[in-house]
Amino acid sequence: MTVDEFIQIWRDSTRTERSASQEHFLQLCHLLGEKTPAELDPDGVFFTFEKGANKTTGTRGWADVWLKGCFAWEYKGKGKDLKKAFVQLQQYALALENPPLLIVSDMETIEIHTNFTNTVAEVHLIQLEDLRDPQQFKLLKTLFNKDKIDEVFKPAKTxxxxxxxxxxxxxxxxxxxxxxxxxxxxxxxxxxxxxxxxxxxxxxxxxxxxxxxxxxxxxxxxxxxxxxxxxxxxxxxxxxxxxxxxxxxxxxxxxxxxxxxxxxxxxxxxxxxxxxxxxxxxxxxxEPSIFGTLFERGLDPDKRSQLGAHYTDRDSILRILEPVIFAPLNTEWEQIKLQIQSLLENIGKGTRKAKKSKNELEADGLYHGFLERLNNLQVLDPACGSGNFLYLTLLGLKDLENKVLIDAEMMGLERQFPRVSPKSLNGIEVNPYAAELARVTVWIGQIQWVLGHGYDLPKNPILEKLDNIECCDALLTHTGIEKNWKTVDFIVGNPPFLGNKKMISILGEDYVNQLRALFQGRVAGGADLVCYWFEKARAQLEQGRVQAVGLVSTNSIRGGSNRKVLDRIGETGQIFQAWSDEPWINEGAAVRVSLVCFTSPEKQQFYPITTLDNQVTSEIYSDLTTPNTAQTLDLTKAKPLAENASVAFQGTIKVGAFDIAGDLAREWVKSSFNPNGKPNSDVLRPWANGMDVVRRYSDTWIIDFGVNMSEDDASLYEKPFEYVVKNVKPKRVGKREERANEKWWILQRSRPEMRLALKPLFRFIITSRVSKYRLFIWMDKTVLPDSRLYAIAREDDTTFGILHCRFHELWSLKTCSWHGVGNDPTYNAHSCFETFPFPDGLSPNIPASEYADNPHAQAIAKAAQRLNELRDNWLNPPNLVQRVPEIVAGYPERILPMNAEAEKELKKRTLTNLYNLKPQWLVKAHEVLDNAVATAYGWEHHLSDDDVLARLLALNLARSEK
Structure with missing residues (x-):
């Protein structure tokens, strides 16, 4: 058949759709040189006419022609409305396995609608006369080539x-x-x-x-x-x-x-x-799943800095929604479907009567009962933001309902109109910009789904009022009592990530104190804000007011004071699925998070499989580890030891530009003409933060008026005080935290307990809180550590060696939290240091003088001294550096490069780079140290990691019981 012959036949044809559609398609196949359904697939498995036809009920199929992975094709008679044909394909796209192309034709016109996920839909229109165009002819041939469809038809714009x-x-x-x-x-x-x-x-x-x-x-x-x-x-x-x-x-x-x-x-x-x-x-x-987030950044003046930043994609959100909501509901429907099939299996074609049989009535009851359950479901996102969780929840519920309707029709039951709507969604959001956008997001999503699946919108009104998305605080009411969350089926969401240290400055001291008092005994005082959402959700479970919960938190919830909320969840319920450490986008920034899904003992039958990081396990511990990953070790049981108390301290918190360049500090020291007759060196001292440990010392000093110097006394140190008035006071005065206002010239957290513990020492040990490697170095007593450091108030090499051995590093990695997009381990005094059992007789509560003659202590000290000496020689080779006395007597000498070439080389010589390289001398020095510490414990020298952790946990538990 030629193109002209084909055009002639179908231009003149007046036949109806039913009599002509298959012949039109077969002739088109012959014209294009493509095999027909009978030639390519005689059994009608992947290429067939009348896809979905029900032989039992005699109903027609969902599509006139279907080629799996390519297209679904529906015909209408010449001159008929092709929109109706397209609507039918939309309604049955799920049953047709969502082909990439939906095609409608009246035998004169062929409309090809693209149906690719997350792309902007396009329509290609081909008229009979267009078949003479080689490009259009080729386009039609591509419909039959699965490997070419994406390349030719998939829209470029997502x-x-x-x-x-x-x-x-x-x-x-x-x-x-x-x-x-x-x-x-x-x-x-x-x-x-x-x-x-x-x-x-x-x-x-x-x-x-x-x-x-x-x-x-x-x-x-x-x-x-x-x-x-x-x-x-x-x-x-x-x-x-x-x-x-x-x-x-x-x-x-x-x-x-x-x-x-x-x-x-x-x-x-x-x-x-x-x-x-x-x-x-x-x-x-x-795209509604990101619409709210993106528009919120433009509409909320406080979020302008996030413009252009990344956003959380739908696949990440579905890792919460799928296990908590959709998986159990799908399982429930599949079980009901089997019951319905069993009831109807003996009712064949021609046996259906006007009056339904007992089996049919029972099948109808099961079907309508599940539809009613879906329609009445309630989901709460208690920190809904601009609505991405709510939208994807609605989408998933409507997709499930659509599947149920199609499955029921295939079984011969009556097709129903979909009823799941935004009334199933409940949200709480304190930000009014986000709350309104959440409603708009849900409306847009609802309208897109209904029209995109070929249904008509309800119009009384078009926009259903969404008062169930509240704009209010999710934790406290305006009267200061705990906010009541309504009884729902599921709780999901991404509560705010606000660390303990930032809560007061952002939320206000009164609010935070009120919150902590209200949740005392339920949430630890130093816990991050997200923990309050976890505790409230846990309480809902305990009271039988929700079936299951899925929440996102920073990955620090696995350790420290944050982990206590997971401890409580484990005591009253079960974590059935978790992702311990995943990338996430929060407020436009890349972070690391934990995704935690949990339920109550009464609802565990809905969640029979427990998985951590996509691996099946028997149990998930509250630190988000499993017996599979830790040989049945549950390190969350480790307790703080009294012998380790009041030794490790987090450094000072400035809140303001108290830090200054070393050269400026020296200039002020030289020109000390203060009215009190005292030198500026009284209030100037070297300062160090985490970067000074893992990189090189930055030569930064700090203005430090101690812990309780009065404003009058501080003002007598003229240049330092003038600097603080200009650079600190404007940022501190007016802050929500009283401490920031009242003594704005003093570091916000000046750490009097740390200063007292360090005062008698000539040096102390420091480690960076966040670091790729767990590194310890010595720090001169005159240096003030920043909050990114932990200061250990010991000056003996034995303690230094024990802390820097393999055993303490292993323990700290299992008891730490994790930080940032780099997912670096974060050391914590409470969980890492205070729980660590030192060798007998060498614990931090014992003065070093008492074990000076202990051979184990001596061996450890010798190995530690050697490690420190070798590292220092590598960091500061004598041919590259010169050591210059500091301007203030008693302060540590300055280490300066000999020349420009030396300066360039020294920039590469950092502890992080050294441990990246791991030269053999470093490996051997650590091995000697590890062996000395192992001997002090009475252990063999080459224990496995799991054996070490098991022994340390046993020591911890034994000592904590004394």
Whole structure:
């Protein structure tokens, strides 16, 4: 058959769809040189006519033609509405295994609709006459080539990219409006309305091009000197509030709270031009799972710094939603489906009667009962942000309901209209910008799903009121009592990541004190903010007010005071799935998180499989390890030892620019002419932070007025005090924390206990809190450690050696928390140091003088001295450095490069680089030290890691019981 013959036949044909569709397709196959369904797949497994036809009930299939992995094709009679054919394919796309192409045809026109995940849908239109075009002919041949379909048809632009582009358009407009003095909340609300109008006209729930045409009309008037933008927008919003006529067009009732009044802001000519450019984009395919996050950054002035940052992708969120919500519901339906199939298996074609049999009635009851369960489900996100968890929850529930409807139809049951809606979603969000965006996100997601699956939208109103997304505090009410969370089926979400140290400065001292008092005994006083959400969710489980919970936290929840909330979860319930350490995006920044899913003993039957990091296990401990990974060792049972108390201290916290360059400090020391007759060296001292340990010393000093010097006395040190007045006071005064206000000239956490413990020593041990390697070095007593360091108040080489041995490093890695996108281990005095059992007779509560003659102590000290000496020689070779006395007597000498070449080389000589290289002399020095410490414990020299940890835990538990 030639192209002309094919065109002639089908141009003149007047046959109906039913009589002509298969013949049209077969002739098209012959024309294209492609095999027909019968030729390629005689059994009709992957290429067939009438896909989904039910022989029992006699119903027609979901698609007239189906080729697995390529297309689903539906015909209509010549001149008929192809939209109806497309709607049918949309409704049954899931049953058709979501082919990449949905094709409809009336035998004169072929419409190819792309159906790829996360892409902007495209439509390719081919008329009969177009078959003469070699490119169009080739395009049709590609439909049958699975390997070529992606290359030819997959749209280049993703929905994520479109959404990002749209968000950028409105960020600029929001900034302009705020700069003109408009209230930021009014600006955000107004822009949400504009965005929704653009989406609505492109997806077809506002009359076609109505909003764009309105903007064009307004702009035309502005160019003649009449700016009626605000008036025209108000008129449109007023109609959307109630429904009615807008000019010649009829507009449905929208409201839902988004259009609860006619308020609009005035725009200038440039703004309207900007808005019109945005409106001419296609908004129907914006991606709701990231829409809220991206627009929130543009609308909330406090989040402008996050513009352009990454966002949490849907796959990450589904790692919470899938195990907690969707997996058990899918399992439940599969079990019900088996029951229904069993009930109906003996009812064959032709036996169905007007009056249903007992089996049919029972099958109907099971089917409708599950649909009712889905429809009544309630999910709470108690920190819902801009709604990405809520949207993906809605999407998953609607997809499951759709699957149930299709499965039921295949079994001969009556197809129902989908009923799952946003009424199943509950959110709590304290940020008003995010709360409104959460509602908009859910509305857009609901509308996209309904229309995208071929259904009609409910219109009374179009926007269901979402009062179940509350804008309020999730923990405390305005009267200071604990916020009550409603009874729901599931709790999921990503509560705020705010560390213990930042809570007061951001939330205020009164609020934090109130929160800690209210949760005393349930959440540790030094715990991060996220822990309060975990405890509240645990309490809901214990009270039978939720089936299961899935929450995200920073990975530090595995250790320290944070872990106590997981301890409590383990005591009253079960962690059934967790990811211990995963990358995540929080407030635009890359972080490391733990994903924790837990349930109560009464609901464990819904979660029969326990997995950690995608590996099946028998149990998950509260530090998010398992018997499989630690040979049944549960190091969360380790307890702080009294003998280790009050030895390790976190360094000072500045809160303000108290640190200064060494050269400036020396200049002030030289020019000490203070009215009190005292030198500036009284309040100036060298300072070190974590980088000074893992890299090279930065030559930084700090202005330190001690722990209780009065403002009057401090002011007598003229230059240091003037510097603090200029650089610290503006940032400290007005802070929420009283301590920051009252003594703004003093370090916010000056650590009097640490100073007292270090005072009698000539040196002390320090380690960086966050570090790739667990490194310890000596620090001169005159140096003040920063909060990124832990200071150990010991000056003996024996303690230094024990801390730097393999056994303490292993223990610290198992008891530490983890920090940042680099996922570096974070040392903690409470969990790492205070729980570590030192060798007998060498614990930190014993003065070094008492074990000076102990041969084990001597061997460890000798090995530690040698390790320190070798490292120092490598870090500071005599041919590269010169040692210069410091300007203040008694302060440690300065180590300076001999010349520019030496300076360049010394920059490479850091402890981190040394331990990256691990030269053999370093390995051997550590081996000698490890053997000396092993002997002190009475152990063999080459124990496995698990054996070491088992012995240390046994020692800890034995000593803690004394």
């Amino acid at each position: 929905r994520d990219a479109v959404t990002l582009e749209m968000a950028e358009q409105f960020t600029e407009l929001a900034q302009r409006l705020r700069s003109r003095g408009h209230d930021p909340h009014q600006v955000a609300h107004f822009i949400n309305r504009l965005v929704f109008c653009m989406f609505a006209e492109d997806i077809g729930i506002l009359p076609k091009s109505l909003f764009t045409t309105l903007l064009e009309s307004v702009l035309k008037q502005i160019r003649t000197g009449k700016n009626r933008f605000q008036q025209r927008m108000s008129e449109l919003f007023a109609i959307m509030q109630t429904g009615g006529d807008f000019g010649l067009e009829e507009i449905d009732w929208f409201n839902g709270g988004l259009f609860d009044d006619d308020g609009a802001l005035p725009l200038e000519k440039a703004d309207v031009e900007h808005l019109l450019r945005a409106a001419r984009h296609d908004w129907k395919d914006i």
